[in-house]
Amino acid sequence: MWDIFAAGLAVKAQVPRAPTWALLIGVGFLDILFGPFVLAGIERATVTPGVSPGFSLDYIDWSHSLAMSLVWSILFAAAFARHGRPVMVAVGLAVFSHFLLDLPMHPPDLALWPDSAAHVGFGLWQKLMTTLPPACRASRVAHRLRDLARALMGTP
Numbered sequence: 001m002w003d004i005f006a007a008g009l010a011v012k013a014q015v016p017r018a019p020t021w022a023l024l025i026g027v028g029f030l031d032i033l034f035g036p037f038v039l040a041g042i043e044r045a046t047v048t049p050g051v052s053p054g055f056s057l058d059y060i061d062w063s064h065s066l067a068m069s070l071v072w073s074i075l076f077a078a079a080f081a082r083h084g085r086p087v088m089v090a091v092g093l094a095v096f097s098h099f100l101l102d103l104p105m106h107p108p109d110l111a112l113w114p115d116s117a118a119h120v121g122f123g124l125w126q127k128l129m130t131t132l133p134p135a136c137r138a139s140r141v142a143h144r145l146r147d148l149a150r151a152l153m154g155t156p
């Protein structure tokens with residue numbers, strides 16, 4: 001999850017005029033959509049107590065499919081038209097980076113388009129969580145939190 005914020009800050013380094021808040025919201029935009037979509041019954045998730053990661057994303061085609069990720073990226077970028085093309089491209093890339101970074105981590109629950117039969121995802125998160133000893137998992141989370149704090153404070 002923290003990798004998405006790193007992606008936003010990497011885009012900021014390339015296009016300093018792009019508002020940091022827009023990049024950080026942009027990288028999480030697909031997840032921001034997911035919450036209201038579940039509440040509205042457009043998408044579905046199931047809580048799975050005792051089974052890592054504790055939930056199953058049953059239908060996230062409208063927030064997280066490849067095609068809709070492109071659509072959300074374009075719409076989000078369009079909201080920054082008055083900032084110029086480089087900023088539009090930067091915030092659009094920030095939104096689309098979410099799909100690219102979810103792809104290796106998610107199980108195959110990322111549709112190519114809404115209601116597509118084909119779903120992608122390499123399941124790396126599940127593999128890490130089931131193969132790493134608990135101490136290693138806690139260490140990885142602690143390191144990610146530290147890296148995020150450093151990035152946000154601008155320290156190396």
Ligand SMILES: [Zn+2]
Nearest residue numbers: 030031064102
């Ligand atoms: Zn996501």
